[in-house]
Amino acid sequence: MKTLVVYDSVFGNTQKVAETVAQTLGPDAEAKRVMNTSLEDIQNAGLVIFGSPTRAFAPTTEMRGYLKNLSKGVLSGKTVGVFDTRMDVQKINIKILSFLAGVFGYAADTMVKLIARKGAVNIVSNWFFVLESEGPLAEGELERAAEWAGSLQTPE
Numbered sequence: 001m002k003t004l005v006v007y008d009s010v011f012g013n014t015q016k017v018a019e020t021v022a023q024t025l026g027p028d029a030e031a032k033r034v035m036n037t038s039l040e041d042i043q044n045a046g047l048v049i050f051g052s053p054t055r056a057f058a059p060t061t062e063m064r065g066y067l068k069n070l071s072k073g074v075l076s077g078k079t080v081g082v083f084d085t086r087m088d089v090q091k092i093n094i095k096i097l098s099f100l101a102g103v104f105g106y107a108a109d110t111m112v113k114l115i116a117r118k119g120a121v122n123i124v125s126n127w128f129f130v131l132e133s134e135g136p137l138a139e140g141e142l143e144r145a146a147e148w149a150g151s152l153q154t155p156e
């Protein structure tokens with residue numbers, strides 16, 4: 001089964017997670033930047049994983065636009081993984097940020113909603129922490145990403 005990891009990334013952290021996920025899933029898996037992903041790429045994959053950084057409580061403009069414009073039904077019957085990268089707002093301990101994150105959420109929340117509108121029912125989501133606003137990824141997050149990738153694989 002072909003696997004496609006569609007990602008966006010500003011500082012490279014989400015890209016690292018996307019590439020780790022693709023590598024874990026083996027030679028039939030490929031990570032592609034969202035701007036280079038065609039509809040045919042999605043149609044050809046049985047497992048599709050979308051990853052975006054959280055920016056202002058939401059996915060990047062490119063990722064949001066891509067998911068909004070996907071043809072309805074294109075994700076029906078597929079397993080869809082969703083992840084974002086984000087800061088640990090509890091650890092940063094800025095009260096207003098924790099409050100706003102509680103209200104407005106993270107990129108993965110919006111992505112799950114947009115994907116569900118396209119007919120996907122089997123959606124699994126996760127997140128990975130960065131330490132500062134531009135990264136790097138927190139210790140152990142790439143290992144966790146590899147474990148998560150393994151859990152998305154369905155027996156053929």
Ligand SMILES: Cc1cc2nc3c(=O)[nH]c(=O)nc-3n(C[C@H](O)[C@H](O)[C@H](O)COP(=O)(O)O)c2cc1C
Pocket residue numbers: 008009010011012013014015052053054055056057058085086087088089101130132133134135
């Ligand atoms: C302009 C900006 C807005 C951000 N907004 C949020 C946010 O709302 N919530 C959060 O947890 N992290 C936020 N972050 C941290 C990003 O999630 C972090 O830059 C991202 O995970 C890095 O991924 P990338 O290297 O793939 O771009 C923000 C960072 C920037 C620069």
